[in-house]
Amino acid sequence: MSRTSSSPPTPVGSVDPVGSVGPVRLGPDARAVLRPAAVGLDAGFWLTRREVNARTSIPQGPELLESAGNLHNLRLAAGAAEGEFRGAYPFVDTDVYKWLEAAAWQLAQGNDGDLEAHVDRIIGLVAGAQQPDGYLNTWFQLVKGGEQYQDLRWGHELYCAGHLIQAAVAHHRVTGRPELLDVARKFADQVDSVFGLPDSGKPIDGIDGHPEVETALVELYRETGERRYLDLAAYFVDRHGHGLLGGEAYCQDHVPVREATNVEGHAVRQLYLLAAAADLATETGDAELRTASERLWHAMTTTKTHLTGGLGAHHEEEDFGDPYELPNERAYCETCAAIASVQWSWRMALLTGEARYSDLIERTLYNGFLAGVSLDGERWLYVNPLQVRDGHTDPGGDQSARRTRWFRCACCPPNVMRLLASLEHYLASSDDGGLQIHQYVSGRYTAAEGIAIRCETDYPWHGSIAFTVEETPADRPWTLSLRVPRWCRDVRVRCGEESYDGPVEDGWLRIERTWAPGDRVVLELALEPRLTAADPRVDAVRGCVAIERGPLVYCLEQIDHPGGGLDDMVVDTTRPLAVKHRPDLLGGVTTVVAAGRRRDIPDPGWWPYGPADSSPRQGGEPVELTAIPYYAWANREDGSMRVWLPTS
Incomplete structure (x- = not known):
């Protein structure tokens, strides 16, 4: 049963110690099929990316937050400094909170005195800036004279509160210390005293223009046992779509979640809201919310998801487009949207036990997400297009197709940091019947x-x-479940020296037996490179193919093809693809080599149009096409890039 409101926060590790310290800790009455399990990475691809995050990305956070003015604003709000508010947006506090969350998850990896000192110092700034009633937002405290909740559409006060809560939960789960959690609870209590239905006696019936507080409140309930936080999350989720902010899809106010038939509006806002809907379905058993979540995830993945797992078709409002509107050079695919997609899909995987959600997590992690940070961990992409044309004129700023040290709206860098720092909690799960491996990494998987x-x-x-x-109950059988990715055309399994030919059901290959220490299972996934074509309703890539190998999407970069750009390249689909391992390239990658041609296109003169040619040109200079993993693009020099390749 849930603890009462008078119960103290749960000490770290006192409930479900194996999977409890991650971003999602299920409550005692959760209706999920699976629960998170722990993974300790000790080698390989993702350990390398996490080491860069730990060694470079996270440590540079305090300096960047100082130079951008975020920490200065906290000092101003606390009365510890003089000057003017710095920053272009009312939600700059969230950059601090996301960094704190990333740093907290990083502290779980081992002692780091310098990082811990920075965390303690910044928590002190946050606590000092909080008002006596619990409210905390430096923009409104310093620029707007202390007014509260007067601009819910653009002010993002609850969005900021959500990221503060998530940072506090992470810090408490890792360290057991209450300092930041006390700040977050005080703010959450203030929000709870203000927002509610018209008949609740509370002064404001409203929602934030940027969902985020909803899923944070669910996690605060899970951490503290305070049921009212879960109820408040449910209130906010269900009040979206009732015209409280004017009825726009942009801020998820156009249709209630329970009635929606497709993902619409600002991609990150939509996905954060749906992550909360999945959380509520998990904790309350709300069948209607579960059905809506499944319906919307299916609609998104079948009609509005790029090959990379990227989401968002439009730059103007960072939003989803129409079904099958999946542009290349104008794809938005914000890094934060990839992160939100992983968060939502993980909750759906736990709720339902279905492998398809982890299939999308894999695709997104290796492609749409990881492209957002440079290999050295110092530069970032806010948007992740699938093509950069020859002669591209870059707009700069947050919409640049060139990696940037930081952004005026710096939501993506600390968001990447926090996902990488907590990545081990998105890789495996357990149930009463055994252990499920969702993502494959070198390390130790542990179930309760x-x-x-x-x-x-x-x-x-x-x-x-x-x-x-390595460890197993001696007196009972259990099931090792291995996810077989949907892209895999050939899978083989050996148990010891014998082949195992059990069926793959709904994406899972399940092996049940009474195990003994030392037993071995080897899963062989065929990684032959492949050409992928899109649904013919995706106009932007009709007549094109993309190169994939395993979970990786590949692209061409201009630097690998001297003598011209990429806009005239054509791939020859009749010739086989070849694989080359390149330890010298981009930190060590496997490239895919294809045969192609540089199209011989005559100068159009003053008018680039003419009669249709019923027999497409096949001539032109033969050229070897070298494709690199998409996540590694834009790490050498500026130039053109493309994922989808014309075939004629």
Whole structure:
């Protein structure tokens, strides 16, 4: 049963110690099929990316937050400094909170005195800036004379509160210390005293123009046992779509979640709201919210998701387009939207137990998400297009197709930091029947049922994934469930020296037996490179193919094709694709080599149009096309890039 409101916060590790310290900790009455399990990474692809995050990205956070003015604003609000508010937006506090969350998850990886000192110092700034009633937003405290909740559409006060709560929950789960959690609870209590239905006696019936507080409040309920936080989250989710902010899709006010049939509006706002809907369905058993979540996820993935897992078709409002409106050079695919997609899909995977959600997580992590940070961890992409044309004129700023040190709206960099720092909590799950492996990394997977296995793999470069049982109950069988990615055309399994030919059902290959320490299972996923075509209703890429290998989407970059740009390149689909391992390139990657031509197109003169040619040109200079993983583009020099390649 849920704890009463008078119960103290749960000490770290006192409930479900294996999976409890991650971003999603299910409540005691959760209706989820699966619960998070712990993974300790010790080698391989994702360990390298996390080491860069720990060594470079997170440590540079305090300096960047100082130079951008975020920390200065907190000092001003606390009366500890003089000057003017710095920043262009009323939600700059969230950059601080997302960095604090990233730093908290990083502290879980081991002692780091410098990082811990920065965390303690910045928590002190946050606490000092909080008003006596619990309210905290430096923009409104300093620029707007202390007014509260007068601009819910653009002010983002609750959005800021949500990120503060998530940072506080992370810090408390990792350290057991209450300082930041006390600040967050005080703010949440103030919000709870202000917002409610008209008959509740509370002064404001309203929602924030940027959903985020909803899923944060669910997690605060999970951390503290305070049911009113869960109820407040439900209130906010259900009040979206009732015209409280004018009825616009942009701020998720056009249709209630329960009635929606497609994802619309600002992509990040939509996905954060749907993550909260999945959380509520998990904690309350609300069947209508679960059905809506499943319906909307299906609509998104079948009609509005780019090959990279990227989401968002339009620059102007950072929003979804129409079904099958998936442009290339004008794709928005905000890095934050990729992160929100992972968060929502993980909640859906736990709620339903279905592998398809983790299929999308894999695609998004390796492509649409990871492209958002440079290989050195110092530069970022806010938008992630699938093509940069020859002669591209870059607008600069937040919509640049060139990597940037920081942004005026710096939502993406600390968001990337917090996902990478907590990544081990999105890789595996357990249930009463055993352990489920959602993502393949080298390391130790542990479940609360006394189960531990070690995984050794060079995935995604090689498809061999070896598991060794290290701990297991001696008196009962359990099931090891391995996700077989939808892209995989050939899968083989060995248990010890014997082949295993069990069926793949709904994306899972399940092996049930009474295990013993030392038992081995080897999963072989064929990683042959492949050409992918889009649904013919995607006009932007009709007559084109993309190169994929395993979970990786590939692209061409101009630097690998001297002698001209990429706009005239054509791939020859009749010739086989070849694989080349390049330890010298981009930190060590596997490239895919294809045959192609540089089209021989005559000068159009003054008018680039003419009669249709029923026999497309096949001539032109033969050229070898070298494709690199999409996540690694824009790490050498500026130039053109493309994922989708014309075939004629």
